[in-house]
Every structure is written in C-alpha cells, then in structure tokens.
Amino acid sequence: METLEFQAEARQLLQLMIHSIYSNKDIFLRELISNASDALDKLRLAVLRDGVEGDLSDLRIEIEVDPAARTLTVRDNGIGMTRDEVVELIGTIARSGTAELIKKLADAKGDAELIGQFGVGFYSTFMVADTVTLVTRKAGTEGHGTRWESAGEGTYTIDDAPDAPVGTTVTVRLRPKDEEDALFDYAAEPKVREIVKRYSDFIAFPIRMGDETLNSMKALWARPRSEVSDDEYHQFYKHISHDWADPLEIVNLKAEGTFEYEALLFIPSTAPFDLFHRDSARGLQLYVKRVFIMDDSRELLPEYLRFVKGVVDAADLSLNVSREILQQDRQIQLIRRRLVKKVLSTIKDLQQNQPEKYATFWREFGRALKEGLLNDTDNQKAILDVASFASTAGPEPTTLADYVGRMKEGQDAVYYLTGDSRAQVENSPHMEAFRAQGYEVLILTDPVDEIWVDAVPDHDGRKLQSIARGSVDLPTPDAEQEPEGDFAPLLGFLKETLQEQVKEVRLTHRLTTSPACLVGDADDLPPALEKMYRAMGQEPPRVKRILELNPHHPLVEGLRAAHERQADDPGLPDTAELLYGTALLAEGGDLEDPARFAKLLADRLARTLGG
Numbered sequence: 197m198e199t200l201e202f203q204a205e206a207r208q209l210l211q212l213m214i215h216s217i218y219s220n221k222d223i224f225l226r227e228l229i230s231n232a233s234d235a236l237d238k239l240r241l242a243v244l245r246d247g248v249e250g251d252l253s254d255l256r257i258e259i260e261v262d263p264a265a266r267t268l269t270v271r272d273n274g275i276g277m278t279r280d281e282v283v284e285l286i287g288t289i290a291r292s293g294t295a296e297l298i299k300k301l302a303d304a305k306g307d308a309e310l311i312g313q314f315g316v317g318f319y320s321t322f323m324v325a326d327t328v329t330l331v332t333r334k335a336g337t338e339g340h341g342t343r344w345e346s347a348g349e350g351t352y353t354i355d356d357a358p359d360a361p362v363g364t365t366v367t368v369r370l371r372p373k374d375e376e377d378a379l380f381d382y383a384a385e386p387k388v389r390e391i392v393k394r395y396s397d398f399i400a401f402p403i404r405m406g407d408e409t410l411n412s413m414k415a416l417w418a419r420p421r422s423e424v425s426d427d428e429y430h431q432f433y434k435h436i437s438h439d440w441a442d443p444l445e446i447v448n449l450k451a452e453g454t455f456e457y458e459a460l461l462f463i464p465s466t467a468p469f470d471l472f473h474r475d476s477a478r479g480l481q482l483y484v485k486r487v488f489i490m491d492d493s494r495e496l497l498p499e500y501l502r503f504v505k506g507v508v509d510a511a512d513l514s515l516n517v518s519r520e521i522l523q524q525d526r527q528i529q530l531i532r533r534r535l536v537k538k539v540l541s542t543i544k545d546l547q548q549n550q551p552e553k554y555a556t557f558w559r560e561f562g563r564a565l566k567e568g569l570l571n572d573t574d575n576q577k578a579i580l581d582v583a584s585f586a587s588t589a590g591p592e593p594t595t596l597a598d599y600v601g602r603m604k605e606g607q608d609a610v611y612y613l614t615g616d617s618r619a620q621v622e623n624s625p626h627m628e629a630f631r632a633q634g635y636e637v638l639i640l641t642d643p644v645d646e647i648w649v650d651a652v653p654d655h656d657g658r659k660l661q662s663i664a665r666g667s668v669d670l671p672t673p674d675a676e677q678e679p680e681g682d683f684a685p686l687l688g689f690l691k692e693t694l695q696e697q698v699k700e701v702r703l704t705h706r707l708t709t710s711p712a713c714l715v716g717d718a719d720d721l722p723p724a725l726e727k728m729y730r731a732m733g734q735e736p737p738r739v740k741r742i743l744e745l746n747p748h749h750p751l752v753e754g755l756r757a758a759h760e761r762q763a764d765d766p767g768l769p770d771t772a773e774l775l776y777g778t779a780l781l782a783e784g785g786d787l788e789d790p791a792r793f794a795k796l797l798a799d800r801l802a803r804t805l806g807g
C-alpha cells in the first residue's frame with residue numbers, strides 16, 4: 197500500500213468540501229451517478245468503436261445502502277480506471293485557473309454560485325463522508341484493479357485490488373446525520389429514491405437499488421417539450437454541464453427528412469470562471485441514435501458560442517465518427533449553421549420579450565458573443581442586432597437600433613470611443629465637443645471591442661465612427677467665432693518641434709475645455725491595439741498620431757502669442773512637450789519618459805511660483 201499526497205489545489209478544494217461551503221449536500225449522489233453514467237457511455241463506445249473487449253449486455257448503476265454500517269455505495273460496470281488514471285484523475289485537478297478560483301472561493305465563503313461554475317464532481321462526496329473508498333478496474337486490461345481511499349485530509353492511500361470486477365465502486369462512509377446542516381440520512385432508502393428521481397431520472401442506464409429501478413431513463417431531447425417539466429430540463433442541464441445553477445434558457449431543435457437530428461441546448465445563467473481561458477472545456481455532446489459519441493464536440497458550434505451547453509443527437513452519422521471527420525462533414529456544417537441561427541434568434545427573443553433575462557445574458561456572455569463579429573461574418577448583422585453597448589445617454593446599455601432612434605438631425609454615423617473604463621472614456625478630451633453639442637457616444641471598454649470595430653464598417657448603412665480617429669465634422673455651433681490671429685506659424689513650429697511624436701498639428705473643434713488632444717487617422721492602428729501587441733510581446737509598427745489644438749484655450753492662445761513675440765524663445769519647446777504629454781495623459785496613454793515630463797512640469801511650476 198502506498199500513501200500519496202493530493203496536489204495542492206486538490207487539497208484546498210477538498211478542505212472547502214469538508215467544511216462544506218455548499219448547503220445542498222444531496223447533490224453528491226448526483227455527481228457519483230453522473231460519473232458512473234459517463235463511465236458506461238465510455239465503455240459502450242470503446243467496445244463498439246475501438247474493439248475493446250467488454251460486456252454491454254447489462255450496463256447499469258447500482259446503489260446499496262447499509263444503515264447499520266452507515267455506508268452508501270454506487271457501483272457501475274463501466275470503463276473503470278487504471279492505477280495511473282486514479283492517481284491522475286482523482287488526485288489532481290488539471291483545469292487551468294483552478295488556483296485563482298479556489299482563492300476566490302475561500303474568500304467568498306458559502307458562495308454556491310462560484311463553486312457551481314467549477315463543478316467539483318467526485319470531491320463533493322466529502323461534504324457527507326468520513327471516508328471514501330473507490331475500487332476500480334479498467335475494461336480491456338489484464339491484471340488486478342486498484343483500491344483508493346481517503347478521508348480527504350491531505351493524503352490518500354492506493355493499493356492493489358486483486359478481485360475487483362470491471363467498472364468502479366465508490367463507497368461513502370457517511371458522517372452522522374445533521375439535518376440542521378442539511379446533512380440528511382443518505383443510508384435511508386427513501387432519501388436515495390427521492391434524490392435519484394429528482395436529479396438523475398433521465399440517466400440513460402438503469403439505476404437500481406435491490407430489485408427496483410429508480411429512474412425512467414427517457415432521453416430528454418427525444419421527448420416533446422410540452423411533456424418535460426422545467427425541473428427535469430434543469431437537472432439534465434446540471435448533469436451535462438456540471439453547473440450547480442439552473443440554466444437561463446432552454447433551446448429545442450428537431451430536424452426531420454433526409455438528415456435527421458435533435459438538439460437540446462442550454463444557455464447558462466452565469467459564465468464559467470474559465471470562459472476566457474484558452475483551454476477551457478467547450479462544445480456540445482454528440483450522440484448518434486441515443487448512443488453517446490463524444491463530449492466537447494467543438495465542431496457543432498463556433499467558438500464565440502462556447503458558453504452554450506447541450507446535446508446533439510444525429511441519426512445518420514456513423515458511430516465511428518472522429519473529430520477529424522466531423523470537421524469536414526457537410527451534415528455537421530449544416531447542423532452548426534442551424535444551431536447558430538437558433539441560438540441567436542433565442543437571444544433576440546429574450547431581448548424583445550424578457551429584458552431581465554436578456555440583461556443577465558449580456559452581462560455574462562456579451563463579451564464572448566462579440567468575438568463573433570470578427571469571426572462569423574455571415575451572422576455579423578444578427579449579432580449586432582442582439583448586442584448592447586454602454587452609452588453616454590445613460591447608465592443602461594443600449595442597442596444600436598435604439599441609438600439610431602435617438603440620433604440627432606443631420607447625424608449620419610454611430611459614434612463610439614474605446615478605452616479601459618467608462619470613467620476614462622467619459623473624461624477623455626475627445627468627448628468634449630460631442631458632449632457639449634449633445635451627441636450620444638457609445639462607450640466600448642472590452643478588449644475585444646478594439647478589434648471588432650475594425651471588422652464592422654457599418655450597421656444598416658450607418659458608419660460606425662470612432663471619435664478619436666479621423667477628423668470630426670460636427671457642425672460647429674459658434675463657427676462664426678473663429679479665433680483671432682493666425683495660428684499657421686505656431687502650428688509649423690509645433691510640428692517641427694514634436695516631429696518625433698506626431699505627424700501633424702492642426703486646429704480642432706472637438707475640444708471645449710482641454711487645450712489639446714491626440715487623434716489617429718482613420719486607418720491607423722488604434723493605441724489600445726498597440727498596447728495589446730506590446731502585452732503579447734510584439735513590437736507594433738510605431739504609429740504617429742495627429743495633435744489637435746483647441747484655439748479657444750488660453751494655453752494655446754498664449755502659446756501663439758508667445759511664439760509671435762519671440763519665435764526662438766528657449767522655453768517654447770518645453771511648453772510644446774508639456775502640451776503633448778498632457779494630451780497623452782488625458783486619454784489614459786503612457787508617457788514615453790515620465791521622469792522627464794515630471795521634471796519639466798516641476799521646473800515650470802516652480803517658475804510660476806517664484807515669479
């Protein structure tokens with residue numbers, strides 16, 4: 197016998213389970229049954245497809261309780277695990293981002309939503325157990341099985357199990373019941389019956405206790421929606437998603453004719469913690485005529501819809517279908533196209549008829565959905581239709597249609613500004629004239645916003661226009677009040693002095709209170725993208741922007757006068773640099789040489805004080 201240590205993250209998660217942060221402890225049984233059902237699916241596939249030797253004649257899950265010994269046992273005759281698999285699958289947690297999540301969980305004691313995003317599976321047994329014993333033997337292997345045992349406290353033992361049959365048996369030695377802590381008597385048959393009926397009725401294999409079969413085994417996606425209760429759908433969703441919360445929306449789909457398939461999809465109510473991790477689990481489950489073929493089938497939905505969970509059961513695919521075949525299969529492409537349309541129309545429906553659900557959806561998944569604006573040109577319009585954006589018009593996000601409805605007379609473009617935060621965007625100098633003249637501007641602060649705006653030239657014939665790029669031709673209300681004096685010499689001087697930093701210097705109407713701002717040409721790389729390149733370790737092409745001056749500002753006017761008095765005044769270049777640096781800071785940019793800027797500024801301030 198060998199004693200091994202749990203990996204650090206696994207140990208922390210177990211601690212959270214033992215000192216149970218989750219009030220619904222019943223679900224440990226659901227998790228065990230779910231694993232058993234997965235193991236049976238895997239065995240069937242291994243035998244049918246891969247020629248592994250195995251007996252498919254009586255695939256089943258058995259539950260046994262022993263009130264005297266206070267144990268509950270869940271046994272399956274599925275695929276089983278090798279010794280190495282036990283160590284790897286049960287002793288460690290491989291998902292990336294786990295460490296961060298556990299830290300969050302520990303901080304937010306008792307937050308069931310958080311743990312639900314993770315799905316702790318087998319470890320949830322430690323909410324109710326003193327000791328858990330797992331005995332398993334892998335189908336198609338020679339030799340003995342493996343016995344694993346742990347009290348969840350840091351270590352587990354692992355040993356040979358010479359007589360173990362193929363499959364897995366999990367025995368939970370129950371803690372004393374404590375109904376005040378929602379720890380019920382799980383060695384009582386009625387309680388087991390109740391839990392199985394409630395959480396696992398749809399499991400496709402019989403769940404037996406003695407001679408009794410506890411579940412109906414009906415494949416939910418094959419039943420008409422009117423005959424299935426929401427609760428049944430919700431439990432099924434939890435089985436396939438490992439989410440502990442109910443889904444936000446259920447989507448049914450059925451195609452008949454030459455190519456038949458059924459789909460049952462779910463939009464979750466909260467985003468998983470690893471939605472933006474590259475290797476997060478994604479994709480749908482694929483079945484062929486009720487036989488489970490694979491998890492995480494990514495070919496069935498595009499990446500930007502990776503938050504959608506569910507099942508597709510196709511009648512005409514071969515059981516031998518592989519991921520490679522799926523990628524090229526024309527029928528799969530057709531299914532995929534139809535699923536995308538259906539998901540988008542479901543979101544549109546939420547938007548029109550259930551605004552609260554829609555708001556939840558957009559908060560949780562809007563960022564992911566917007567990736568589709570880049571990658572799915574066919575559905576670009578449909579995605580834009582269901583998208584919403586923060587706006588200067590008010591605290592609530594707005595759709596493009598509503599924005600267009602509020603556009604001012606003569607306005608022909610949808611204005612937006614990108615940035616790191618709402619506050620930064622709202623305080624940006626670029627915003628000044630738009631605010632002063634009452635033009636609404638969309639506030640785009642997600643990293644993906646920087647990118648898709650370039651891929652979407654217009655919406656319903658209206659241009660999407662950044663107010664920090666190109667020139668703005670807002671009608672100037674006080675156009676008659678052109679500033680006195682000639683700025684041409686000053687502009688020439690600044691252009692010369694700042695030639696390393698900017699490619700042009702010109703006057704603008706876009707400012708009302710700031711002296712200057714920086715704008716890009718319409719086809720320049722936006723500064724935020726430049727930053728992103730740097731963050732990824734790449735050196736982007738250096739883009740010089742345009743310095744725009746507010747001719748009505750006292751600083752600019754004073755500078756003009758000073759330059760006119762004495763063009764070779766040695767203080768002028770410093771002022772030019774300060775002006776440029778201030779404009780950069782105002783938009784949230786980074787100074788190239790902050791120390792130099794600070795020194796120039798301090799010297800200048802000292803002089804104003806010294807007189």
Ligand SMILES: Nc1ncnc2c1ncn2[C@@H]1O[C@H](COP(=O)(O)OP(=O)(O)OP(=O)(O)O)[C@@H](O)[C@H]1O
Pocket residue numbers: 227231232234235272274275276277285286315316317318319363364438
């Ligand atoms: N009864 C079982 N038979 C065979 N393998 C099992 C069984 N129970 C657990 N496992 C293996 O251990 C792994 C970890 O189980 P656990 O319940 O902790 O995670 P899980 O969330 O169910 O994993 P997944 O998300 O892949 O289903 C499973 O993915 C499976 O490979």
